[in-house]
Amino acid sequence: MSESTVRKSSAGQPAAVQPLLELRDLDTDIALRRGTVHALDGVSLEVMPGETLGVVGESGSGKTMTALSIMGLLPPGGRVSGGQILFEGRDLRSLPADEVRRTRGVRMGMVFQDPLTSLNPTMRIGVQVAEPLRVHERVGRAEARDRAIEILRRVGMPRPERIVDNYPHELSGGMRQRVAIAMALVCSPRLLIADEPTTALDVTTQRQILELIDDLREEFGMAVILVTHDLGVIAGRADRVAVMYAGRVVETAATEQLFRSPRHRYTEALLEALPESAIRESGAHARLYSIPGLPPDLSRPLTGCRFAPRCRHVTDECRTTDVTLSTGEHQHACLHPVPAAPAAPVTLPAPVRVEPAPEPAATTAKAGQPAATPVLSVRELVKNYAAHGGGLLRRTAGQVSAVAGVSFEVGPGETFGLVGESGCGKSTVGRLAVGLERPTAGQIMLDGVDIASLTGRERRRMHRQVQLMFQDSYAAMNPRMRVDAILAEPLEIQKVGDGTARRARIATLLDQVGLSRRVLERYPHEFSGGQLQRIGLARSLALQPRLIVGDEPVSALDVSIQAQVLNLMRDLQRELGLAYVFISHDLSVVDYMADRIGVMYLGKLVEVGPARDVVRAARHPYTQALIDAVPSITPNATAARDGVTIRGELPSAVNPPTGCRFRTRCPLAQEICETEPPLAGDGHQVACHFPLRPESSEASARAGAAA
Amino acid sequence: MTTLSEAVRPGAAPDQPADAAEAPVRGLWRQGLVVFCENRLALVGLGLFVLLAAVCFLGPLFYHTDQVHTDLTAVHLAPGEQGHPLGTDGVGYDQLGRLMLGGQTSIIVGLAAGILATALGTLWGAVAGFVGGWMDAAMMRVVDAMMSIPSLFLFMLLAAIVTPSVPMLILIIGAFAWLGPARLVRGEALTLRSREYVQAMRGMGGTGGRAVRRHIVPNAIGTVIVNATFQVADAILYVAYLSFLGLGVPPPAANWGGMLSDGLADTYSGHWWLLYPPGIAIILIVLAFNFIGDGLRDAFEVRLRRR
C-alpha cells in the first residue's frame, strides 16, 4: 500500500490516471479438511486502464487465486481475509453483494482455462453468451440474440447466426474458447481476466486466441490480466509482469525489463530453467538450471523469504527477514537481487550461469557410427481404429486413421523427438513402438528383429528392450501398491533375479533417479508430480532397456520441476547409453532434448531431420507454422515473426484429406497437393511439394558423411 | 429395493501437497482404518452392529427363556409382569428372549444372503467385464431381464413354490439379489481394465492373469466389500417383507420381520411391546450396515486422499 503510493509518485505519473484495479495487501485463505491454506499473503498489484498485466507463477503460486479473489469466485472454503480490492476506486470487499455481482457481470469479464467444461453443456451458445445482457441490461430476447450474434462475429466465429443455436459440445476447443471470450465481453467490460486461457489448446490455436485477446483489448479499450504459467505467453503479450511465488508477488516490472534483467533470484532461476534459455545460451545441449526442492506448504506458518530454501544465494538473513517489495518501476522482494543490467542495449537476457555443458554422448552416436543397427526401426507403420457407434450392436461407423505410413529410425543412445498437436497420432506411434498395440500394417524392428515375428516367451522378453514412460505417472501406478512393489513388478514379470537381487536392483534404481530409500514403503498418492515422474523413470529403467518411449513425460510438470526431470533423463542417457523416443507437443522441450525431430500431422510424418535444422530451418509449412506459434521469452520475438499462419481446424481423422493431409489448411497448397508427396531428402527430409527451403548443405553433407 | 449405495458422495476437497519424506509411514489398511474411524457415523454403525449381535447371540447364554413351548397361561403379559422385562406375546413366549432368537435369524440370513449375492454378482460381473464382447452383452441382458422383474414379486413367487426355511430364504434372496453387484463389478472391471497402470504392466510384458491378480482384484475389492454391506441391509429388509406377506419362516422359528408382522395384528389391542421392539431393531440394524458401508467406502477410496 505505502509502496504503491510511493511508486506512483516516484514514477511521476500524472495523478489523473487512476489504476483501474488495485489490490492492497490481499490475503486469501482456503479452509480444507486438514487446516487452512494461506493461498495469498499480502498481494499488492495495480492494473492501469487499457494495459495488459501478466501474472506468472508455477502451480500453487497463487496466480489463479488472485484472479478468483478479484472476481469473488473463490472455491468452497475460500475467503478473502484481509486487504482491499479497489476497482474503479471502490473497494469490492465493502460493497453490498448485489453491487459486487453487477460489477462482476458488467464491468469485468473472465475467461477460464478449460473451454471443454467451462460452458454449460445443455444451453444453446446464444443463450449463454447473451445471458449477462438479459440479466444486467434487461435486454429483450430478440435483441439479446442479435447482440450475441454480433459479439460472436467480433471474436471471429464463422457463421455466428448458426452457431448461436448450437450447443457447446458441437464446437472444437478453440471455438469454445472464442465463445467464452465473447461471453466475457458481451457487456463491454473494463477489465478482462484470462486465467490460463490457452493452456488446454494446441499451440497454433493458442496463437489465434492470444492474438484475438490482444486485438479485442485495443478495440474495447479494456485492461487485461493474463494469468499463466507460461513465461513465453507473457513475454509476447503483456505490458507489465508480476511474478508470483508461494502466495506472494516477488517481482513486478515492465515486461521487457523483467525478461532482460530479472532481479529476484526466483525469476532468474525460473528463466534459466527454461529449455529455451539453455539452447540460446550455449547453442549446444547445455544442462538446464534446475531449482532444487519443492515450493513450501502454505498451510504452515512461514517466515522470511519463501524462496530461501531453494535459492542459490540464500543467507541466514533471508530465512528470518520478511522481505517486502522494493519501490520504483521495477519492484522486487529480494535481499540479494541480481545486479541491475545496464539499461542500454536490447540484446539477450542478462548472462545466466550455465553449468558447463558436458560432452554430449549422443552426438558421437548421431554423427559417428552409421553402421550400428538402429534400436528402433519403424517402416510404413499404419494404425486404424474402428469408429464405433454406441450401443449393443456396435456397428462400425468408419475408420479413424490414427497413423498412416510412418517410418523412422532411432539409433543407439539417440533421442528422437516426435512433435505434433493433439490428435496427430504421436502417442499412438509410441504405444505401437512399445508393443501395447498391434499395428494395422507396417513393420516395427527392435534391434533389427521384427516384433511381429516374435511369439510367446520371445515377445515377453522383447518388453525388456523398450519401456514406456507416461505423462501422468500417478495414473500409471497402481494406487494400492507400495513403491517397492511397483519397482519390483517389471523384475517379477520378467523373472529377473531372486528377492535379494531385486532389492539390490531397486536400491540402485533409486540412487539413479535421486530418491531416498525411504520412499519404498510409501504409496503413490503420497508423492508430488516430480517425485512420481522419478519413480516412473526408475520403473522404466528396471529392466535395463535400450530404448525408453516417453509420452509427454514432463508436460504436467512446472518449469522448475520439469528441468529436474529433463536433466535426470539426460544424465541417465549418458550413463546408460539409452535411446529415447521423446513425444511432446512442446517444441521447445523437444528441441532441447532431441538429436533428431520428426513432425507429425494427422497421422503422417511431414518432416524429419536433425533437431537444429528442423527448428531453425524448417522445410514444411506446417513445421514453420508450429515454430512460429510457440511463444518465446525473447521479448517481441513472437510479434516479429510473420511466417506461416495456418487457419481453420484440424480435419477429422475419420475422413482425412487425400494427398497431402495438410493441404486444406496450407497457405501454399495447389492442385498437385492432392497427390501425396513422398518424404524426400537425405538428412533433413520433408513431405511437401513446395518445401520452404532446400535442404541445407550442412545437413546433406552430414547425411553424406553418414552414408 | 434400490440401495443407497448408488448415491454418490461429494468430491473431497483437495489436500495440500505434503512432502512425502516427512509424513509418518503408514500402510494402506492403516490409513483406511484412520479414515474409517474419522467417520463418526461409521463408528456408531459398527458399535450398533456389535451391540445387537452380542445381545442376540450372547444374550441367551445369560437370559434363559423357553422359546419352544407355548405357555397359554401367560399370554400378552405387559412388560415387567411376572418377570418378563418386555412382556410376552399371544402364545406366551417371552418377548425379550424372542427378540434375541429372531435377531439371530435376521442377522444370519442377512449376512449369508448378502455375502452370497455379492459372491455370485462379483463372479458374473467379473466374467462379463473381462471377457467383453458378445459374452458381455448376453450376460448383461440376462441381468437386465431379471432386474426388470420386481424382486419382491420374484421372491414371493419362489417362496410360494418352496416352503421357506432359513437356508431356503438365504438361497432365494441370495440367488436374486446378485444383480446389483453384478452390474457394479462389471463396470468396475471395464474401467480398471483400461487404467494406465494396467497398460504399464502390459508394457512390461505382463499377462492378463497378472493384471487380474495384482491390479484389478485388489482395486475392485473395496467396491465389492462396500456393496456387500448394503446387500446385507437389503437382505434383512427382504426377510421382513417376506414375513409380512406371510411367506417367512414358520413358527416356532422367529425373525424380527416376522415378529413385527405378528405385532401388526396387535396394533389395535394396545400390545405395543409386540410391535415397536422388533420394528426398532430392524431399523437399527439396517441403519448400522448403511453407516458401516458409507465409512468403508471412504476408507477404501485411496484417491480421495490424493493431494
Next chain:
Amino acid sequence: MVRYLITRLGQALIVVVLVTVIAFLILHLLPGGAARATLGKEATLEQLAAFNHDMGYDRPWIQQYGMYVQRLLHGDLGYSYQLNQSVVEAISQRLPKTMVLSLLSTLLAIVLAIPLGVIQAVRRNRWPDYAITSLSLLAYATPIFFMGLMMIILFSQVWPILPPEAPQGFTVAEVLADPAGLILPTVTLAIVTIAVYSRYVRSAMVDNLNENYVRTARSKGLSERRVVLRHTLRNGLFPVITLLGMYLPALFSGALVVESLFNFPGMGQLFWQAALKRDFPILLGVTVIISIATVVGALVADLLYAAVDPRVRLRGSTS
C-alpha cells in the same frame, strides 16, 4: 439419435423375451409342473395327464415355449381355477388401480424430492442437509409396512382424520372418488421414493455445482438463485428422468407391500392373495405383466431423457 433409438428398442425387446423365458422356466420347474400348478393339489393323475396333453405340455420344451409365446401374444396368460377367471381378466381389473397408486405416489415424490435435494445441495454439509439426510436414511431403513402402520396409528387412531383402509372401488373412477382413502397409501409408498430421489437429486446437484460451467455462470454476475435454477437444476435433473425408469421395480415391490397393508384392490394385492393360495397362473401372469411394464417404463424414461438432453440427443449414443 435414430441409431440409439433402434439399439435401445432392440435391447428392450431382448429383455422382454428373456423375461418370458424366465417365467416359462419357473412354470415348468414347479413341482408337478404347470398342470399341478394350474389344477391345484387335489387334481388326479389322469386329470394332470389330460391337461398336459391339451396344453401341449407333453411336447418338446422348445415347442412348448413357442406355444407359450404364441398364447402370450394373443393375450392368453392362462386361467385361474381358484378365481374362476382368466388371468388377463383378473389383471386388467387390477392393473389400472395399481398404476394410479404408483403414478400418484411418484408425482408426490418428485414434487417433494426435487426441492429437498436442491436444498441439501445448496446447503450441503450444514444442518438442513444433515437433517434431510438423516430422515432419508431413517425412511430407507424402515420397512414400508411398519411405516404404513405408523401412519395409520398417527392419522386414523391418535388423530383420526383419515381412513385406515384404501378405497375399495371396482373401477379407477370409483377409487378416485374416495381421495381421503388414497392419501395414506400414496404417502406411505412415496416416502421411501422421496428418500431415494432426494439423495439422487442432491448428489447430481452437488456434482453439477462443482462443475466449471457454474463458475463461468457466476462470473457473469448472475444471482445464486439464477445459477442454481437456470444452470445447475436443468443439468442435474435430466439424468433423474432415467432414475424414474430404473426405480420402477422397487416402486412396484413397494406397491405390493402397501396394497397388502391398506387392502388396496390392485395388482399387488391380487398377487399377494394368489401367493398365499399358491395360485400359480395368477402369480406368473402378474410377474410377466409387471416385468413388461417395467421394461416399457424404463424404455420410455430413457428415450425421454435422450430426447430432452442435448448432450445425448446430439451425440446419438450413450454408453
